[in-house]
Amino acid sequence: MNRDWARLPERGNLTALRLIHWITLHIGRPAGRALLYPITLYFLLTAAPARRGSQLYLRRALDRQPRLRDVFRHIHCFAATILDRVYFLSGRLDRFDVRVFDDQLILDQAASGQGCILLGAHLGSFEALRALGVTVKHFPIKILMNTAHNQGMTRYLSALNPALAAMVIPISGGPDTLLKVQESIAQGFMVGALGDRVVPGEKTVHCQFFGQDTPFPAGPLLLAALTGCPVILFFGLYRGGNRYDAHFERLAERIDLDRRRRQEQLGEWAQRYADRLEHYTRLAPYNWFNFYDYWEEDAR
Amino acid sequence: MEALSPFELEVARLLVETLHLEEVQPEDIQPEEPLFGEGLGLDSIDALELALAIAKTYGFQLRAEDKDNRRIFASLRALSQHIAQQRIH
Secondary structure, three states: OOOHHHOOOOOOOHHHHHHHHHHHHHOOHHHHHHHHHHHHHHHHHHOHHHHHHHHHHHHHHHOOOOOHHHHHHHHHHHHHHHHHHHHHHOOOOOOOEEEEEOHHHHHHHHHHOOOEEEEEOOEEOOHHHHHHHHHHOOOOEEEEEOOHHHHHHHHHHHHHOHHHHOOEEEOOOOOHHHHHHHHHHHOOOEEEEEOOOOOOOOOEEEEEEOOEEEEEEOHHHHHHHHHOOOEEEEEEEEOOOOEEEEEEEEEEOOOOOOOOOHHHHHHHHHHHHHHHHHHHHHHOHHHEOOOOOOOOOOOO | OOOOOHHHHHHHHHHHHHOOOOOOOHHHOOOOOEOEOOOOOEOHHHHHHHHHHHHHHHOOOOOOOOOOHHHHOOEHHHHHHHHHHHOOO
16 A cells, blocks of 8 residues: 555644634634635645545546546545544534434443444544544543654644543554553553554555455454454544534454464455445545545556 | 574564464574564564563563563563563463
8 A cells, every 4th residue: 555644744734724723713613614615725736646646536436537626525525524623622512413323332332341442444533433432422432543643733633632632542653552552452441543544564454445455454453353352443424514424333343363364364354344444435435534545556 | 693592592482483473483583683673574563462472471561651662672682681570470
């Protein structure tokens, strides 16, 4: 997979983000949302790699040659969820219409006291999970996050709600990160992780995804196998306006890997994840927030 | 090529066994060679798997809060020294 995402700035451009959040909080969400149009246009015109990444992805997701207006809609959808983070992170969910699918699954898991892995993707708003989990239901949640990737943004978002910031397990690249995750799961925490971007140097497993052989990180599934905990999928899809759909779905009660068939079994679990990810991505195609050449098509 | 101490060899065997490193002979691991990235090429999942195996075999937990984790996991020699100091059984 293309590793360019680590080098692409999350072009949320901190100053613009602060400004739009300030406007949203002090003047209102409609005013903030009105600004999304010029901001989207600006990124559409200036962020060529992101535009290209979007086009390559949309061609698969829409099964047709995407037009510029499709790319605009894609970037706009991303910008809209970034704007709404200000509400999610400060716990103000009252103005949103959030439909939760299969919340019984997650309520039962929380009631059991057993830790688990909440596996998502760069699809829609993972922040919705933090908001749901912490400010609404008080689930014991921690989120594995690549904070080094965008330190300014991380600091800024942390300042919005220090309690939410305390839930973050930073990905350090050292041995500490997964030890921390393992300790957290053993303590009964639900640990959120995103399973759609490959980190250089980490193990991968190949799956069919949008009709293409695609490497996925093996880490989250191996982690589940090592800790013996369940894996629950989470996708927070943005549906336009003030609507979000939060989907929970069980991937595995536990992942047992037989020593001799380890790679093969791992591949089967990863394929199930890839299939569900493709299903939800097709449900909400503009929610795919990997704005780079995901399948390395230009490199071929 | 530097020979391993008997205890380093024991830890090397645990490492190879735990991580299913079929192409690696325990006695061939260089004691000062980095375990992660360049060198043996282990990743963060390997580190966790190794930490769990060490807990099981030697009876002590490696902790995420330990500031020395990078140093402990730097090489077979560093790891073996740490285990020798901390082991309960």
